Amino acid sequence: MIDMKNIIIIVLAITQASIAYADKLLIPMDGTQKNHLKAYGIAYYVLGQEKEVEWLLNYKGGSFLMDDYENIERECLLRGVSFTTMSEAKANRIKEELANPAVNADVVKLLKVPKIAVYSPKTAQPWDDAVTMVLTYAEIPYDVVFDDEVLDGKLPTYDWLHLHHEDFTGQYGKFYASFRNADWYKEQVAEAEAMAAKHGFDKVSELKLAVTKKIRDFTAGGGFLFAMCSATD
Structure with a gap:
């Protein structure tokens, strides 16, 4: 029989799992993106939250990489913008590949929302x-x-x-x-x-x-x- 203590532990575990987010969120800008114009709006929105956005030039059509957090996933879903999540380690590997001089690509940090x-x-x-x-x-x-x-x-x-x-x-x-x-x-x-x-x-x-x-x-x-x-x- 499950006692009250075990029920509380289960509830906490489920709650924690429901609010767990990956380290990074990637917004692709290639053919997998369902709404390219709205995707630019998401990048603007994130900058407006005083958060950094990295523009991965020539990676999946010029994708946007940013920290993953609850509000940004919700905004992407509401606006119909395609995204994937990944670990910090995977994101770093992608950026290392783009930094290779033999690859025609680059990473541009976006820090300020333009007026x-x-x-x-x-x-x-x-x-x-x-x-x-x-x-x-x-x-x-x-x-x-x-x-x-x-x-x-x-x-x-x-x-x-x-x-x-x-x-x-x-x-x-x-x-x-x-x-x-x-x-x-x-x-x-x-x-x-x-x-x-x-x-x-x-x-x-x-x-x-x-x-x-x-x-x-x-x-x-x-x-x-x-x-x-x-x-x-």
Whole structure:
């Protein structure tokens, strides 16, 4: 017959087993990963908890390695992110393999969660900008900034600046020939001209030149810039 003391021991053993975690958690980024974008969000989440993340370049698609703990496993499950757990010894063996000069791979330590800004008009719809759609889906927080914030000197408060299809020439994009009579195009032109007048510029091109110089100073000061589409022109 099992006495109360034995019951308590069994309960404690089961409880301890249920909360036992491996030393390390690996988030693969190869074909075994069910949700790559959400996986980036998990890496951001862990950094936000002031925990270190190691980026294993060219290992399983550029996997993320971190300490295993209760909250991170739960977050992975909630967000549908694939992961595996392993011992500290196994993780060290993997890193030793990647450190071999004959292997085209490396380990990058991620220590700080970056503060992200997206340069986008306040009137833009969520589906207008691929960058904001990706960041939102990945659950990576960001602020939307535009000409007001840039000219007010807010960029140095951020680590990353993302640009999508923004035209810095002051020519209102590349749609004049096809859409110059469309209501939405006329609204964008009116908004740009109003913004230029607000900041004391006679032309939108002068406004955008001032904004461009601020962005140039941001990158020269160590800020990271990601540009795509017409923003690279």
